[in-house]
Amino acid sequence: MNNNLFKYVLRIADNCLILGQRMSEWCSNGPTLEEDIAMSNISLDMFGQANGFYDYASQIDGQKSADELAFKRNEREFFNFQLIEQENGNFGNTIVRNFLFDAFNFLFYTELSNSTDKTLSALAAKSLKEAKYHLRHSKNWIIRLGDGTNESNQKVQNALNDLWHFTGELFEMDEIDNELLKVCVSVDLNKIKLEWDKIINSTLKIAKLERPTDSYMASGGKKGIHTECLGFLLAEMQYLQRAYPNAKW
Amino acid sequence: MQSGKIKHIWELLNNIPDPEIPVISIVELGVVRDIFYKNNIFIISITPTYSGCPAVKSFIDDIKECLKKNGFLNFKINLVYTPAWTTDWMSEKTKLKLENYGIAPPSSKVRCPQCKSQKTILVSEFGATACKAFYKCEDCLEPFESFKCI
Numbered sequence: 001m002n003n004n005l006f007k008y009v010l011r012i013a014d015n016c017l018i019l020g021q022r023m024s025e026w027c028s029n030g031p032t033l034e035e036d037i038a039m040s041n042i043s044l045d046m047f048g049q050a051n052g053f054y055d056y057a058s059q060i061d062g063q064k065s066a067d068e069l070a071f072k073r074n075e076r077e078f079f080n081f082q083l084i085e086q087e088n089g090n091f092g093n094t095i096v097r098n099f100l101f102d103a104f105n106f107l108f109y110t111e112l113s114n115s116t117d118k119t120l121s122a123l124a125a126k127s128l129k130e131a132k133y134h135l136r137h138s139k140n141w142i143i144r145l146g147d148g149t150n151e152s153n154q155k156v157q158n159a160l161n162d163l164w165h166f167t168g169e170l171f172e173m174d175e176i177d178n179e180l181l182k183v184c185v186s187v188d189l190n191k192i193k194l195e196w197d198k199i200i201n202s203t204l205k206i207a208k209l210e211r212p213t214d215s216y217m218a219s220g221g222k223k224g225i226h227t228e229c230l231g232f233l234l235a236e237m238q239y240l241q242r243a244y245p246n247a248k249w
Numbered sequence: 250m251q252s253g254k255i256k257h258i259w260e261l262l263n264n265i266p267d268p269e270i271p272v273i274s275i276v277e278l279g280v281v282r283d284i285f286y287k288n289n290i291f292i293i294s295i296t297p298t299y300s301g302c303p304a305v306k307s308f309i310d311d312i313k314e315c316l317k318k319n320g321f322l323n324f325k326i327n328l329v330y331t332p333a334w335t336t337d338w339m340s341e342k343t344k345l346k347l348e349n350y351g352i353a354p355p356s357s358k359v360r361c362p363q364c365k366s367q368k369t370i371l372v373s374e375f376g377a378t379a380c381k382a383f384y385k386c387e388d389c390l391e392p393f394e395s396f397k398c399i
Contacts, residue, residue, distance in 0.1 A: 037375050041375040049301070118331075119330075122333075125332075126297075133399075137375075
């Protein structure tokens with residue numbers, strides 16, 4: 001088994017699954033009916049993407065099924081970014097979290113679709129079509145809320161300030177990224193950072209929001225170190241398979 | 250030798266309606282990518298519209314049931330991701346069927362399926378299914394769904 005590739009694929013799958021689970025929490029709680037449907041649809045896309053990446057991880061692993069990977073690992077065995085697992089909070093918090101990630105994910109999939117690994121490039125090209133849509137959705141909301149009322153502007157600005165220290169991790173390259181980059185399988189995150197800055201800066205400008213200054217940056221999600229939010233999320237998501245192992249729908 | 254049977258399978262699948270838009274078949278939607286015969290097995294390649302499309306499971310079940318009912322027992326359904334599904338695969342005839350059904354077909358200019366006016370506005374980029382957006386006609390005021398171009 002190619003351990004580096006397995007972990008690399010698992011990280012992508014975990015980001016999709018955890019964000020999908022967070023977005024599903026909005027189902028029936030959205031601020032308007034249209035938005036409720038939008039967020040549930042995004043959740044569905046993320047679960048679909050997760051499924052594709054977990055299937056591939058499962059093939060590489062050769063033992064655990066995609067479902068086992070999703071439902072039978074503990075928080076220290078999940079490798080998603082800490083940003084993704086942050087609670088939904090108010091609608092503004094959710095939109096800011098998603099916008100910061102959507103801009104990253106759009107650029108990430110764009111690069112990954114050129115991977116020399118055929119399965120990864122196919123899954124990325126497929127997911128990219130959806131990521132474009134998700135970015136447009138969160139970006140439009142950032143502008144609407146930022147350039148909205150004083151209250152909406154303040155709320156998204158606060159959310160931005162609160163979540164900013166989770167953005168450093170998105171661009172950290174570790175030994176797995178570096179090893180796989182040598183064979184053109186992984187994405188060079190330094191390269192997409194510049195593009196990410198452009199999207200963030202231009203959007204925040206239109207939205208009349210201020211980009212927080214970089215100070216302390218949290219780190220560790222890629223190594224299985226998480227904030228307290230993830231355990232609660234997994235407890236709810238995995239409950240059924242833990243209580244009734246191998247239960248079928 | 251199997252080409253007649255492959256043609257037959259295409260015809261059978263062309264009669265399976267899309268579970269969410271029953272006016273078009275899964276072949277017309279472009280989900281069935283390829284059918285071929287290898288090592289005594291018919292391989293049917295299908296691709297999902299959206300990654301999370303809940304209809305995929307339903308496509309697979311419908312194909313299995315249809316083929317078994319028609320005497321095909323040695324087949325396998327393969328899920329392929331590349332090339333990624335696109336609305337470009339939809340024929341003009343299929344698009345017309347959608348419009349007559351009340352869904353604006355994928356197009357850069359969305360027109361109202363009721364009164365054909367081009368004066369339409371986007372209400373939400375997300376409709377009742379992942380593949381559709383929600384629009385409203387500014388002339389006849391009718392709300393309608395539009396197939397997203399992807």
